Amino acid sequence: DILKNTDGAIDIKSSLDNSEVEQRVSVNKDEAMKYGLTVAQVYQQISEKLKSETTSTTITSNSNDLAVVIKNNASETTIKDLKLLEIKGTKNNKDAKVKLNKIATITNATTPASINHKNQTRYMTVSASVDEDHNIGLISRDIQSKIDDYNTPNGYEVELTGENETINSTMKDLVLMILLAIVFIYLIMVAQFQSLLSPFIVMFTIPLAFTGGLLGLLVTRQILSVTSMLGFLILAGIVVNNGIVFVDYVNQLRLDGVDKRTALLETGRARIRPILMTAMTTILAMSxxxxxxxxxxxxxxxxxxxxxxxxxxxxLLTLFIVPILYDIFHRREMKKIIIDDED
Structure with a gap:
């Protein structure tokens, strides 16, 4: 009922849809004990009666072992025959027989075609598909909220699995991969710049890239899927190139004696073309x-x-944000360290 009342959920199916009608034998334990019988003993005798084949022996023919199977007419047993089936037991320390309908009741009942277990616990499945006009993530969130408000009977629990569970697990793994990639990128830049501050400034381009990626999805009305998350992972490695080119050139100019403000302006003029060219080649290639x-x-x-x-x-924002951050964080003058070999 929850799935039926959820917009976008179609083809709703239950594992109980393929239920079958069976004859269920319920043994009265008290009556059975009068004849010294347990429930297991009663069922064992019923099973022997309903067994259609019995392997009696094995014969050898041309070096091949062949089983000799005795078939009976158990398939012709009716409910009436089953009720009148005589069960062997004891009464007053003597062998006795009692008809099954005296110690048990036989009723028709609906039962699943199969009983599924997971971690020794029975479970049933209710499945649904998502139509083309809806997002599986949003529908799953709607269903989950309804499940949270649903009061299950004692001993029961409801959980949302399937494709939604796979997507959530993959999303968590991708987020961890992106964080790990950012850490590696920062460490590589620390080794390149021989500084902790310059890589920190370059890393500010990553939030800008992620913001642009989300805006791109919003403008094109695309969903945040697993493949789009891979795009953020790619961005983390590509977008820092522009910041590296900018900061590295500023540092070179300042080491040559150019003051910080002039170095920033000169870098903007000198590096705008290569920055735009590297970005446009990637953009056009993926268009x-x-x-x-x-x-x-x-x-x-x-x-x-x-x-x-x-x-x-x-x-676009790297040409504005990175210079501003560089000016804020780099307050000290940069000087070349000259080592005299004679000394």
Missing amino acids: TMALGVGMGSELSQGLSIVTIGGLLYAT
């Missing part, structure tokens, strides 16, 4: 993927849109 033309293109469309949006946004 065909962003158009989503061809079969299966929707799988890579989110990745390309995030990459293009992040590069556009970060490239």
